[in-house]
Amino acid sequence: MPVEETYLKTFYIETFGCQMNAHDSEKVVGTLLREGYSQVVDEADAGLILYNTCSIRDKAEQKVFHRLNEYKRMQGEGKKFAVLGCVAQQEGNKIFERAPYVSLVAGSASYRNLPEMLARLEAGETRITGLDDRQTDETFDTEFTARTNPHRGYITIIEGCDKFCSYCVVPYTRGKERSRTSASVLAEAQRIAQMGFTEIQLLGQNVNSYLDPSSKRSFAELLAAVGEVNGIKRVRFTTSHPRDFTKDIVDAIDAVPTLCDHVHLPVQSGSTDVLRAMQRDYTRDWYLERIAWTKAARRDISLTSDIIVGFPGETDRDFEDTITLLETVGYDAIYGFKYSPRPNTPAIHMHDSIPEDVKVARLAILNARQREIQRENYGRHLDQTVEVMVEHGANSRGQITGRSTQNKTVNFMCDSTPPPGSYIDVRITQVFPSSLVGEAISVPTVPSPALAAQQALNARVPVVH
Ligand code: SAM
Ligand code: SF4
Numbered sequence: 001m002p003v004e005e006t007y008l009k010t011f012y013i014e015t016f017g018c019q020m021n022a023h024d025s026e027k028v029v030g031t032l033l034r035e036g037y038s039q040v041v042d043e044a045d046a047g048l049i050l051y052n053t054c055s056i057r058d059k060a061e062q063k064v065f066h067r068l069n070e071y072k073r074m075q076g077e078g079k080k081f082a083v084l085g086c087v088a089q090q091e092g093n094k095i096f097e098r099a100p101y102v103s104l105v106a107g108s109a110s111y112r113n114l115p116e117m118l119a120r121l122e123a124g125e126t127r128i129t130g131l132d133d134r135q136t137d138e139t140f141d142t143e144f145t146a147r148t149n150p151h152r153g154y155i156t157i158i159e160g161c162d163k164f165c166s167y168c169v170v171p172y173t174r175g176k177e178r179s180r181t182s183a184s185v186l187a188e189a190q191r192i193a194q195m196g197f198t199e200i201q202l203l204g205q206n207v208n209s210y211l212d213p214s215s216k217r218s219f220a221e222l223l224a225a226v227g228e229v230n231g232i233k234r235v236r237f238t239t240s241h242p243r244d245f246t247k248d249i250v251d252a253i254d255a256v257p258t259l260c261d262h263v264h265l266p267v268q269s270g271s272t273d274v275l276r277a278m279q280r281d282y283t284r285d286w287y288l289e290r291i292a293w294t295k296a297a298r299r300d301i302s303l304t305s306d307i308i309v310g311f312p313g314e315t316d317r318d319f320e321d322t323i324t325l326l327e328t329v330g331y332d333a334i335y336g337f338k339y340s341p342r343p344n345t346p347a348i349h350m351h352d353s354i355p356e357d358v359k360v361a362r363l364a365i366l367n368a369r370q371r372e373i374q375r376e377n378y379g380r381h382l383d384q385t386v387e388v389m390v391e392h393g394a395n396s397r398g399q400i401t402g403r404s405t406q407n408k409t410v411n412f413m414c415d416s417t418p419p420p421g422s423y424i425d426v427r428i429t430q431v432f433p434s435s436l437v438g439e440a441i442s443v444p445t446v447p448s449p450a451l452a453a454q455q456a457l458n459a460r461v462p463v464v465h
Contacts, residue, residue, distance in 0.1 A: 007047045007078070008047035008048070008078075008080075008122070009036055009037050009038065009047060009048075010037065010038050010039075010040050010045060010046050010047045010048070011032055011037050011038075011039060011040070011046050011047065011048040011049070011050060012039070012040055012041075012042070012043040012045070012046035012048075012049050012050070013025055013028065013029060013039070013049075013050040013051075013052065014043075014049070014050070014051050014052065014067075015052040016052065016053055016054045016085075017052070017053070017054025017056065017085065017086070018054065018056070019154070019201075019203060019238065020156070020203055020204075020205070021052055021054055021085060021086075022148075022154075023154040023156060023203055024052060024084075024085070024108055024111065024140075024156075025052050026145050026146050026147055026148055026154065027111065027140060027142050027144075027145050027156075028050065028052065028084065028111060028114065029145075029146035029148075030142060030144035030145040030146045031111075031114045031115065031142060031144055032114075032118070033144065033146060034115075034144040035115055035118055037118075039146075043074070044074075046079065047078070047079060047080065048079070048080045048081075048082065048121075049071060049074070049079055049080070049081050049082070050081075050082045050083075050084055051064070051067065051068070051071075051081070051082070051083050051084065051085075052084045052085045053083060053084065053085040053086055053087035053088060054085060054086050054087070055085075055086040055087045055090050055169050055173060055342070056086070056168075056169060056170070056342075057337060057340040057342075058340055060086075060087055061087055061090070061091060061343075064083070064087045064091075065098055065099070068081070068083070068095070068098070068099040068102065069099070071099070071101065071102075072099070072101060075101040080103050080104075080121060081099070081101055081102045081103060081104075082102070082103065082104035082105070082106070082121075083095050083099075083102055083104070083105050083106075084105075084106050084107075084108070084111075085107070085108060085173075086107070086108075086169060086170075086173035086174070088105045088106055088107055088131075089106075089107030089108070089109075089131060089134070089172075089173040089174075090169065090172065090173055090343065090344070091105075092105065092129070092131050093105070093129065093131075096127055103121055103125070103126045103127070103128060104117055104121055104128045104129075104130075105128070105129050105130070105131065106128075106129065106130030106131065107130060107131055107133070107134065107173060107174070107175070108140070108159070108173070108174050108175075109130075109133040109134045109136055109159070109160065109174065109175040110130025110131065110132075110133040111130070111140045112138055112139075112140045112141075112142075113130055113133070114130075117130055133175065134160070134172075134174075134175030134176060135175065135176055136175065136176075136178070137178050137213075138178070139156070139159050139178055139179075139180045140156070140159065141180060141184050141188075143188075143191070147192075147195070147197075150420050150421065151197065151198075151199060151389065151390075151391060151420050151421040151447075152197070152199045152200070152201055152236075153189075153192035153195070153197040153199065153200050153201070154200075154201050154203055155185060155188050155189060155192070155200060155201070155202055155203065155226075156180070156203045156204060157179065157180055157185050157202050157203065157204050157207060157210050157219075157222065158177060158178070158179045158180070158204035158205070158206065158207060158209065158210045159174065159175070159177070159178050159180075159204070160174045160175040160176045160177045160178055160205070161174060161177055161205040161206055162176055162177040162209075163205075163206060163241065163243070163279075163281070164279060165268075165278055165279050165280055166277065166278050166279040166345060166346040166347040166350075167278060167308065167311065167339060167340075167341075167342065167345055167347040168342070168345060169342045169343070169344065169345060170205055172344050172345075174205065177205075177206070177209065178213075179210050179211050179212060179213055181212055181213060181214055181215070182212040182215060182217045182221075182222050182225065183214075183215075185202075185222060185226070186225060186226065186229065189226050189229045189232065190229055190230075192232075193229050193230060193231035193232050194231070196231075196421070196447060196448040197232075197421075198231060198232060198233040198234065198389075198421065198423075198447070199232070199233065199234040199235075199236070199389060200226060200229075200232055200234070200235050200236070201235075201236040201237065201238065202222075202223070202226065202235070202236070202237040202238075203237075203238060204239070205239060206239065206240075206241040206244060207219055207237050207238065207239065207240060208240050208241050208243075208244035208245050208246065208249065209241065209244040210222060218246075218248070219244075219246075219249065220246060220248035220249045220251070220252045221252075223235065223237060223249065223252050223256075223259060224252045224255065224256050224259075227252075227256035227257075227258040227259045228256065228258075231448075232258055233258055233389075233423065234258060234260050234389065234405065235256075235258050235259050235260060236260050236262065236407070238264050239264055239266060239306075240263060240264060240265045240266075241266075242265055242266075242267065242280070242282050242286065242287045242290055243280070243281045243282050245265060245290045247293050249263075250263075250293050250294050250296075250297050250301070253297060253299060253301060254297050254298050254299055260405045260406070260407065261299050261300055261301050261302055261405045261406045262301065262302045262303075262304070262405065262406050262407045263294055263301055263302070263303055263304075264303075264304045264305070264306075265287075265290065265291070265294075265303060265304075265305060266305050266306035266307075267287050267305050267306075267307065267325065267329075268280055268306060268307060268308050269307065269308065269311065269314070269318065269321070269322055270284055270318075270321040270322035270323070270324060270325030270326070271284065271314070271317075271318035271319075271321040271322065272284045272285075272321075273313075273318060274311050274313070274314055274318045274321075277311065277312070277313055277347075277350070278308075278311060278347075279346070284321065284325065287325075288325075288328065288329075291303065291328075291329050300406070301406075302332040302406035302407065302408070303329055303330075303331050303332060304331055304332055304333040304334065304335075304407075305329070305331050305334045305335075306334070306335045306336075306337070307322060307326075307334050307335070307336045307337070307366060308336075308337050308338075308339050309322070309336060309337070309338060309339065309359055309362040309363050309366055310338050310339045310354040310358060310359030310362055310363075311339045311347070311354070312339070312347060312350035312351065312352050312353050312354065313350065313351070313352040314339075314354055314362075319362050319365075322366065323365070323366065323369055326366070326369055326370060326373060327369070327373065330373055330376075330377060331370065331373065331374075332374065332377050332378075332406065332407075332408065333370075333374065333407075333434065334366070334370050336363050336366045336367055336370070337363075338356075338359040338360070338362075338363055339354070339359065341353075371433050374433040374434060375433045378408070378431045378432060378433060378434070378435075378436060379431050381408075381428045381431055381436050382428055382429075382430075382431050383427070383428060383429075384427075384428050385425050385426065385427050385428075385441065386404045386405075386408075386410060386425070386426055386428060386436070386438075387404065387405065387423055387424070387425055387426075388402035388403065388404055388410045388412065388423070388424055388425075388426045389402050389403055389421070389422070389423050390402040390418045390419065390420050390421065390422045390423075390424065390444065391403060391420055392420065393417060393420070394417060395411070397411075398413065399411040399412060399413060399437070400412055400413075400414050400417070400418060400440075402424070402426075404436070408435070408436055409434065409435040409436070410426055410428075410435070410436045410437070410438060411435060411436070411437050411438075412424075412426045412437065412438045412439055412440055413438075413439050413440065414439075414440035414444075415440070416444065418440075418444035419444075419446065419447055420447070421447035422444040422445050422446055422447050423444065423445045424440050424442055424443075424444040424445070425440070425441050425442035426438040426439065426440055426441065427439050427441050
């Protein structure tokens with residue numbers, strides 16, 4: 001193969017955004033590797049640069065065009081450029097106008113057509129788009145996924161979203177909601193287990209509305225079935241939507257030991273008036289009923305949430321409702337965001353926008369109150385023994401880092417150096433508002449040789465940024 005052709009078949013990928021985006025990139029990388037490309041760590045060495053974008057908040061579009069401007073200086077080197085993800089879908093052909101050196105623009109609903117788009121790119125086409133698939137029923141199922149997380153295997157079970165919350169771009173950028181068959185999800189879970197992974201995370205914008213298109217299996221049924229896959233020790237899922245969160249999910253966690261003691265159930269606001277304006281389709285009381293089910297479980301299920309402050313029209317009273325909800329639930333963690341107006345969403349036309357300084361002040365109050373709640377929650381773990389899955393080797397203080405089933409970070413001392421992916425019991429000796437510290441009190445289970453082989457492979461295939 002001539003040198004130039006080898007160069008053209010190298011790629012560099014840059015990824016922004018949520019876990020869904022990071023996992024999309026794992027599948028895009030897998031597809032490129034299968035098509036004969038090889039991944040490089042330095043953009044200077046790549047014939048093809050891919051940029052997987054996110055537009056959920058802030059001035060995402062400006063940031064993307066700013067980054068594309070930086071690519072401009074590299075266009076003379078014979079490189080090709082592709083823009084993927086939510087900003088690609090949202091801005092579409094405008095990207096070619098503002099950055100003419102870009103040759104491919106595709107949203108996530110079109111990724112299953114990537115092999116065909118890559119062939120056109122190689123044939124020299126310069127205006128390739130994958131933008132018209134948002135109404136598809138197809139999902140991007142692929143056996144070729146470059147798994148870059150060394151100890152957790154991600155599986156998308158549902159793509160797109162039909163909820164149309166009034167502030168959110170996702171339904172416009174990721175297209176309509178479509179579930180994979182549970183047969184294909186379970187086959188992927190088994191492949192992951194055979195590779196040696198013991199932890200799986202099921203992904204989707206709203207995993208609770210999962211419905212197998214053929215067998216009509218529900219999310220709770222699928223969750224339990226994944227938890228029964230031989231070799232799997234931990235199953236997580238994100239994100240849950242309160243509207244579709246059913247009690248059988250809590251029952252499944254109680255019944256299947258491998259399902260983790262953690263539910264991420266974003267509330268967004270504690271005020272029913274704001275929830276109505278957000279088109280969340282539930283009230284404060286509806287949400288608290290789901291929390292009550294979860295707290296009534298036999299297992300100690302940790303609760304976390306997403307919260308938006310400063311939504312148009314949010315009064316001091318509404319914000320106070322969010323603070324009291326925080327106190328009532330007693331979350332173990334929250335992701336707090338200032339409302340950010342997004343293009344094409346109904347909320348952008350709403351009156352009574354909240355001044356930036358008020359949003360900043362509310363977010364600070366929210367985070368300070370939450371920290372106090374966590375200080376108390378984490379304090380309860382003192383002297384307890386928790387099982388930890390090791391994620392990283394020793395830090396500068398000689399502590400190994402891992403996570404409990406509740407997804408809490410645990411830093412601990414250990415006589416040996418347990419490898420990532422091993423499990424070990426840790427006695428908690430110190431507590432902080434967002435981490436636990438302890439001492440190993442058992443011999444670590446050693447991860448399977450298959451996982452070690454996968455980790456060695458990951459070391460050669462650079463981690464997606
Ligand atoms: N599908 C999930 C749900 O409904 O909870 C969340 C998806 S979104 C990628 C993650 C979080 O971003 C949301 O829960 C919300 O808190 C936040 N978010 C989405 N749009 C936002 C906006 N316009 N401004 C501020 N935060 C936003
Ligand atoms: Fe966005 Fe709402 Fe869908 Fe979540 S459920 S992705 S917040 S529209």
